[in-house]
Amino acid sequence: MARTRYVVAVDVGGTDMKAALVSGTPTAATVVTSRRRATPRGEDGTATAHAVVGAIVDLVDELRGVVDHPVDAVGVVVPGVVDEEEGIGVFSANLGWRDFPFRLLLAERTGLPVSFGHDVRAGGLAEHRLGNARGLTDVVIMPIGTGIAAALMIGGRLHVHGGELGHVDVGHGEPCGCGQRGCVETVASSAAIARRYSARAGKQVNRASVVADLVRAGDPDAVAVWHDAVDALAKGILIAATLLGPEAVVLGGGLALAGDLLIEPLRKRLAELIVFQRQPELLLAALGDEAGCLGAALMAIDAVEA
Amino acid sequence: MARTRYVVAVDVGGTDMKAALVSGTPTAATVVTSRRRATPRGEDGTATAHAVVGAIVDLVDELRGVVDHPVDAVGVVVPGVVDEEEGIGVFSANLGWRDFPFRLLLAERTGLPVSFGHDVRAGGLAEHRLGNARGLTDVVIMPIGTGIAAALMIGGRLHVHGGELGHVDVGHGEPCGCGQRGCVETVASSAAIARRYSARAGKQVNRASVVADLVRAGDPDAVAVWHDAVDALAKGILIAATLLGPEAVVLGGGLALAGDLLIEPLRKRLAELIVFQRQPELLLAALGDEAGCLGAALMAIDAVEA
Structure with a gap:
């Protein structure tokens, strides 16, 4: 030992x-x-x-x-x-x-x-050794904070390149700070959710958790922004499922603290999108x-x- | 030995x-x-x-x-x-x-x-051991024939799931036989190139190699169909570059027999699309x-x- x-x-x-x-x-x-x-x-x-x-x-x-x-x-x-x-x-x-x-x-x-x-x-690595990705061989661990990226555990080993799942084009057309358009991150990061809600509702909000509370309260602008985020995340995860076929996707970072408010509509949207791909289980990260x-x-x- | x-x-x-x-x-x-x-x-x-x-x-x-x-x-x-x-x-x-x-x-x-x-x-596996992917650690080997899929060599090992790079959505909107829309394969497989040229030009062509010859001869319908195929392939490869950051993408299958007619515009289009991603080298498969x-x-x- x-x-x-x-x-x-x-x-x-x-x-x-x-x-x-x-x-x-x-x-x-x-x-x-x-x-x-x-x-x-x-x-x-x-x-x-x-x-x-x-x-x-x-x-x-x-x-x-x-x-x-x-x-x-x-x-x-x-x-x-x-x-x-x-x-x-x-x-x-x-x-x-x-x-x-x-x-x-x-x-x-x-x-x-x-x-x-x-x-x-x-x-x-930590989520795989100590958290909710434990025991999995092929798993995408995706923290959602100011930005979005992913750790790819493939065949039980951490891949050392790429992982920029926040910067795949999912078709919404909005320009991203990275120079591309349609990036998942542009509508689905914590920062994007706060920014898009502020723009849409005409009042400044600095944290996605505030938008999450507004979603729970039924605020229609918050619901629309949240819906866009879930759609973009589901399409990003679909790409990972198509290319890598992971057993699970573990969602972490600040946005994952929204828990069921995030993971339930995401699971539903992903199930609608999946055609032939291996359907990954969606899990919340354990380590915050x-x-x-x-x-x-x-x-x-x-x-x-x- | x-x-x-x-x-x-x-x-x-x-x-x-x-x-x-x-x-x-x-x-x-x-x-x-x-x-x-x-x-x-x-x-x-x-x-x-x-x-x-x-x-x-x-x-x-x-x-x-x-x-x-x-x-x-x-x-x-x-x-x-x-x-x-x-x-x-x-x-x-x-x-x-x-x-x-x-x-x-x-x-x-x-x-x-x-x-x-x-x-x-x-x-x-063969292209990695015996062909043009030899010596590479992270490489996508992508045969383009009736359909499009990819073998993913990651950290020197062949990944056993996913690889369906022909079925990521690159935004052209055409329905695919798989049930999704916008799949790379729908406009860029050999079969799709022959089918789309036939529909556009109003004359039946059964092989992408015939369309390739027409591109060389300057046929505008063939050029348009070829352009769509190159664009979709470049966007598919961009997704692989974003997610996996491979050193190279090795193009195989029937369509790769077009050689420079395929790989030169593809290289150019990919270079236009790449922003921060590691730019993969584009190679032709050796083993046909x-x-x-x-x-x-x-x-x-x-x-x-x-």
């Missing part, structure tokens, strides 16, 4: 950095204590990346002092395009960096082994917004064990 | 059955001699499946007598939905069977170990319509080696 390791895990988001001291093995992880900080910003992407490295180093220093046990490693995950092998943040639209050598700098400054990965893939951080911890523990 | 095996391989198509006596190892295979027969049809799907089994048994008997060396195994691949583990033809729209136990019956009647698989996946049969042989050789 693997011995218990102590690692510091950091999930760098567009708004917040979530950090945790985690004790565990490759198949069990417990958060000892956690911290949350605003993600620092610099004048440009490179300055932001340097500021993020500094903030991570501070968090590691703070968290490694919490227990009377040495920390074995650090796991860090970031959004955007990531080269996990080389430990490089290749590109982040939101945070602006390009080809930044995170792992190298973090290893130098912490003096610890550093694992560096992709936030969505790490969250998928801790998934990325737990995944970062698991990656660090894996690397120590390897 | 693996010793050389002799196997009989059969690729059951909607029109023809291709059979070959193949000598080889898991990484090299040579066709000693091959045969082609019309695929027999019965009154219903089950009768067709029984007739196909009978025809395979005859082909095995004939081919095993060709060389003075015992045949080690039989490899058979069929279209449609296939349960490779159980050796069952789950469903074929074209040939009509449902849940037919091919492997069991073939093993009983030939007295040989039988491998049973999916035609497109087997062709992808032998790919399925060679893949069936490799599956049989693998099983003997295992």
Whole structure:
């Protein structure tokens, strides 16, 4: 049996950095204590990346002092395009960096082994090892937050490319920030739901959870916006079912907190769309917004064990 | 080094059955001699499946007598939905069977170990081991014939579900035989190109290769139909690039025989569509319509080696 390791895990988001001291093995992880900080910003992407490295180093220093046990490693995950092998943040639209050598700098400054990965893939790994994707061989784990992406578990292994299920064209025609049209994310992300409701109802709403409450109250604008989101998600999942035939799709991120309000109409719409495809079970994620951080911890523990 | 095996391989198509006596190892295979027969049809799907089994048994008997060396195994691949583990033809729209136990019956009647698989996946395996997908880790192998499907090589392993890249909605709106609308296959398969040209030009053409010749001659109807096919294929490949990020897409089947006439406009259209996705290299398949049969042989050789 693997011995218990102590690692510091950091999930760098567009708004917040979530950090945790985690004790565990490759198949069990417990958060000892956690911290949350605003993600620092610099004048440009490179300055932001340097500021993020500094903030991570501070968090590691703070968290490694919490227990009377040495920390074995650090796991860090970031959004955007990531080269996990080389430990490089290749590109982040939101945070602006390009080809930044995170792992190298973090290893130098912490003096610890550093694992560096992709936030969505790490969250998928955690959901597969510890959450509601456990035991599944082919599963799409799809967090829905400010944006939408997916971790693809294929044949029991996490696929390291693609996963941009938020950016397939499902035909609604609205332009997306990515430069394409019709992207799932443009009408179905939490941010899109809040933005589209605000535009349609003529009153500013900042959170999809507010729109969800309005749907429950029968607000017709909220119902229409929610309906569009469900339709786009169902069509995106249909594409994944056609191409990959997964056993299940696990919905996570902030929007999944809507629970049945999301998953029941989605199940119904998907059943209408499915023709010959293997119908994936729709599940809610178990780990909430801790998934990325737990995944970062698991990656660090894996690397120590390897 | 693996010793050389002799196997009989059969690729059951909607029109023809291709059979070959193949000598080889898991990484090299040579066709000693091959045969082609019309695929027999019965009154219903089950009768067709029984007739196909009978025809395979005859082909095995004939081919095993060709060389003075015992045949080690039989490899058979069929279209449609296939349960490779159980050796069952789950469903074929074209040939009509449902849940037919091919492997069991073939093993009983030939007295040989039988491998049973999916035609497109087997062709992808062959193209990966012996053809133009060699050395690639993440690659989509996409034969374009009467229909369109894809073998997905992900992390160096063949994915066993999905692959129905011919049946993703790319927005042209035409109804597909599968029950959906906008499928790639509906405008881009060889059959669709011949059918759509015939309808548009008001003269019957039965082969996409005739339309290709008309494109070369500048026939405007042929050019329009070809353009639609290229556009749909590019949008289908874009979806695969978004979701899977493959290094390359290998185009096979009858339509790929058009060579540059297909691949050059397709490359151009895909480059226009790509925004942030990893741009896959477009390659032509090396094995032509032998790919399925060679893949069936490799599956049989693998099983003997295992």
